[in-house]
Amino acid sequence: xxxxxxxxxxxxxxxxxxxxxxxxxxxxxxxxxxxxxxxxxxxxxxxxxxxxxxxxxxxxxxxxxxxxxxxxxxxxxxxxxxxxxxxxxxxxxxxxxxxxxxxxxxxxxxxxxxxxxxxxxxxxxxxxxxxxxxxxxxxxxxxxxxxxxxxxxxxxxxxxxxxxxxxxxxxxxxxxxxxxxxxxxxxxxxxxxxxxxxxxxxxxxxxxxxxxxxxxxxxxxxxxxxxxxxxxxxxxxxxxxxxxxxxxxxxxxxxxxxxxxxxxxxxxxxxxxxxxxxxxxxxxxxxxxxxxxxxxxxxxxxxxxxxxxxxxxxxxxxxxxxxxxxxxxxxxxxxxxxxxxxxxxxxxxxxx
Numbered sequence: 001x002x003x004x005x006x007x008x009x010x011x012x013x014x015x016x017x018x019x020x021x022x023x024x025x026x027x028x029x030x031x032x033x034x035x036x037x038x039x040x041x042x043x044x045x046x047x048x049x050x051x052x053x054x055x056x057x058x059x060x061x062x063x064x065x066x067x068x069x070x071x072x073x074x075x076x077x078x079x080x081x082x083x084x085x086x087x088x089x090x091x092x093x094x095x096x097x098x099x100x101x102x103x104x105x106x107x108x109x110x111x112x113x114x115x116x117x118x119x120x121x122x123x124x125x126x127x128x129x130x131x132x133x134x135x136x137x138x139x140x141x142x143x144x145x146x147x148x149x150x151x152x153x154x155x156x157x158x159x160x161x162x163x164x165x166x167x168x169x170x171x172x173x174x175x176x177x178x179x180x181x182x183x184x185x186x187x188x189x190x191x192x193x194x195x196x197x198x199x200x201x202x203x204x205x206x207x208x209x210x211x212x213x214x215x216x217x218x219x220x221x222x223x224x225x226x227x228x229x230x231x232x233x234x235x236x237x238x239x240x241x242x243x244x245x246x247x248x249x250x251x252x253x254x255x256x257x258x259x260x261x262x263x264x265x266x267x268x269x270x271x272x273x274x275x276x277x278x279x280x281x282x283x284x285x286x287x288x289x290x291x292x293x294x295x296x297x298x299x300x301x302x303x304x305x306x307x308x309x310x311x312x313x314x315x316x317x318x319x320x321x322x323x324x325x326x327x328x329x330x331x332x333x334x335x336x337x338x339x340x341x342x343x344x345x346x347x348x349x350x351x352x
Contacts, residue, residue, distance in 0.1 A: 047254065048232075048233045049234050049235070050243040050246050052236070052243070052256065053238065054072060056196075057197060059199035061073060061180035062138060062141040063143070065142060065146070068257060071234065072217065074203070076203045076205055076206060077202070078202045078203050079176070079180050080126070080181065081097070081179075083174065088174075093110055093113065094108060095108050095109070095110050096108040097172075100162075103165040103167065104163070104165070105165075107163060108159060108160055109121070109123060112224065113202050113224050115186070115202050116183070116206040116220045116223075117183055117200050119184065119185055119200075121181070122158040123159065123160060124158075129182070129184075134150070134152070148166075149172075149175075150164075151164045181201070182199075186198075197210075202220075203223065204223045204227035214236070215236075216232075216233050218230065240258060240259070243256070243257070243258065244258055244265060247266065247271060248265060281326055307351040311346065312324070313346075327342055327344070
């Protein structure tokens, strides 16, 4: 059912994490990972992060796109492209791309890249990844369903691949920023779904050990982009209050997905609350179709409602000024975003 939308909205929703402000050297003090053995048990993580969830099948790069659930996936796997701060496609495993026809693109691939098990990354890795996404299982997974327009990939040479689509996609370089590539031989040897606990990618980290609700990530010596911290531990703490308490007590150095109400407690623990913008827009929508007599059918009324609400004041006091009002449901970098649409100002006299 169609409806006219009164966009009393803020752009965008935020995820919050406190970061501890530590003296030099203190950042590398950590806790042992329960359940580890051998050398892993003696290693202390340089950074401990409390997260709501750690997916059990982190070896499956075709699941999930939302943070913080995919935090481990982003650390282990690289994507074909990335997205820069302005929402534009940027190099990842591909360094350049061009459209050569309505349904064909060519991607130049980064040379000298290896997976953490030593396998070479080349165009064949994209071929086999696309074959999986086109399978019945692949289409049922998040990434395969998002890239359903990819029909197949053809090898031009080791560092160049042709992506053939089943329909035109002018924004393909942006869309493949979610396409994570696993090590082909390793992936083909896995017996899913149980085997997906074993993750091998080209990213800066590899799995060092895992225990009950804990995951230890170690620097991948094969990585083409080196991490700044060689050892990271993720601790699964589903409850928000428990994550905050873990941060306050010093059990973790960072906790994801808190609220602005936690700012004072985080600052007392020598930390700070850092907002991370998401692509979600909150708004109020009113039904005007099949609703005879409603005054909201008049666009002047809808405009007046927008101008009568001080959305900037709401964002300052309720959201800690971490976001801003918007004029539309699309966010920068998303299909359909129009930068020329201006936000209606707060103007109570004009709204009357």
